[in-house]
Amino acid sequence: MAKEEDKKESGEWKEFFWNPRTHELLGRTASSWGLILLFYLVFYTFLAGMFCLTMYIMILTLDDYQPTWQDRLATPGMMIRPKGEFLDITYNIENTESWDVYVQALDSFLAPYNNSQQALSNYNCPPDNYFIQEDSGEVRNNPKRSCQFNRTQLEECSGLSDHTYGYQEGKPCVLIKLNRVIGMRPGKDGQSPYVTCGAKKEDSDKIGELMYFPPNGTFNLMYFPYYGKRAQVNYTQPLVAVKFMNATMNTDINVECRINSNTITNFSERDKFAGRVSFKLRINTKN
Ligand SMILES: *[C@@H]1O[C@H](CO)[C@@H](O)[C@H](O)[C@H]1NC(C)=O
Ligand SMILES: *[C@@H]1O[C@H](CO)[C@@H](O)[C@H](O)[C@H]1NC(C)=O
Ligand SMILES: *[C@@H]1O[C@H](CO)[C@@H](O)[C@H](O)[C@H]1NC(C)=O
Ligand SMILES: *[C@@H]1O[C@H](CO)[C@@H](O)[C@H](O)[C@H]1NC(C)=O
Ligand SMILES: *[C@@H]1O[C@H](CO)[C@@H](O)[C@H](O)[C@H]1NC(C)=O
Numbered sequence: 591m592a593k594e595e596d597k598k599e600s601g602e603w604k605e606f607f608w609n610p611r612t613h614e615l616l617g618r619t620a621s622s623w624g625l626i627l628l629f630y631l632v633f634y635t636f637l638a639g640m641f642c643l644t645m646y647i648m649i650l651t652l653d654d655y656q657p658t659w660q661d662r663l664a665t666p667g668m669m670i671r672p673k674g675e676f677l678d679i680t681y682n683i684e685n686t687e688s689w690d691v692y693v694q695a696l697d698s699f700l701a702p703y704n705n706s707q708q709a710l711s712n713y714n715c716p717p718d719n720y721f722i723q724e725d726s727g728e729v730r731n732n733p734k735r736s737c738q739f740n741r742t743q744l745e746e747c748s749g750l751s752d753h754t755y756g757y758q759e760g761k762p763c764v765l766i767k768l769n770r771v772i773g774m775r776p777g778k779d780g781q782s783p784y785v786t787c788g789a790k791k792e793d794s795d796k797i798g799e800l801m802y803f804p805p806n807g808t809f810n811l812m813y814f815p816y817y818g819k820r821a822q823v824n825y826t827q828p829l830v831a832v833k834f835m836n837a838t839m840n841t842d843i844n845v846e847c848r849i850n851s852n853t854i855t856n857f858s859e860r861d862k863f864a865g866r867v868s869f870k871l872r873i874n875t876k877n
């Protein structure tokens with residue numbers, strides 16, 4: 591009895607798989623299967639087509655020379671050179687090796703700023719005005735030229751007259767750069783932005799006199815606006831050097847440098863790196 595039922599059941603299964611009476615495979619006729627396969631073929635082809643079309647349109651709207659998506663940074667960040675793993679410059683005057691790393695870092699950083707190099711690749715722009723090189727409509731005005739920033743403009747901090755950038759005599763130079771932001775115009779009415787440095791409250795009597803190069807610590811307006819790496823291939827970032835003339839020895843000095851500009855205002859308290867950079871300076875004299 592049980593055997594007969596088993597037989598019947600397996601017969602039903604066989605019939606479901608292939609029904610010779612109705613010519614149905616898994617409950618569908620050949621034409622039904624054909625229609626279903628055709629439907630999926632058309633459906634997935636359509637999806638793939640949509641995907642390709644969307645990508646194509648995306649790529650068409652991308653600009654080779656300018657990122658489509660860029661954070662609207664109201665206040666760009668600043669960075670120092672030489673820069674170690676942490677933003678601290680600590681050395682011992684007596685120990686040549688302790689400051690030679692900074693001198694070497696500055697030497698290699700400033701190599702592209704050599705006057706001869708600048709004269710070769712960049713243009714001697716009229717100062718104190720933006721160097722505007724807009725495209726006219728769809729006509730690209732590329733490649734765009736860049737302005738010379740000569741190493742000699744850093745004077746005592748150029749590493750040319752004083753090969754140790756003041757490190758050996760305890761009057762070190764620190765270079766400051768403003769991060770590149772495409773299209774940023776950091777000053778109006780012909781007033782260039784400038785850098786000022788100071789000590790955190792508790793160190794204010796230790797920082798001593800500072801000197802800035804170029805004079806007044808300005809980033810001249812002629813280095814702006816920046817048009818991006820592909821459009822402005824030879825762009826040389828302007829620098830400001832700060833020289834610590836009389837810093838107190840054998841103590842930590844927490845220094846903060848910031849940009850002063852009549853267009854970059856609204857320093858966000860949320861972002862502690864906006865428009866400023868902090869670092870620690872310590873010059874030791876004892877072994
Ligand atoms: C830049 O100038 C310095 C000093 O004149 C020289 O030692 C160095 O080799 C120059 N670097 C380049 C890349 O021309
Ligand atoms: C940079 O140096 C070159 C070569 O010495 C000189 O011809 C040029 O006028 C200088 N440019 C600036 C902006 O000082
Ligand atoms: C960039 O610099 C190279 C030499 O270093 C020069 O031949 C070229 O003309 C410069 N390009 C622009 C756009 O100034
Ligand atoms: C530096 O600033 C002072 C006062 O703001 C100004 O009189 C002087 O002309 C400036 N120097 C340069 C080279 O811009
Ligand atoms: C250097 O700073 C010390 C105090 O830290 C001060 O007594 C001295 O007069 C300063 N020297 C100069 C040349 O400013």
Ligand SMILES: *[C@@H]1O[C@H](CO)[C@@H](O)[C@H](O)[C@H]1NC(C)=O
Pocket residue numbers: 664855856
């Ligand atoms: C700066 O902030 C003030 C008020 O907090 C606002 O009215 C002004 O539009 C802001 N400026 C910029 C450039 O964001």
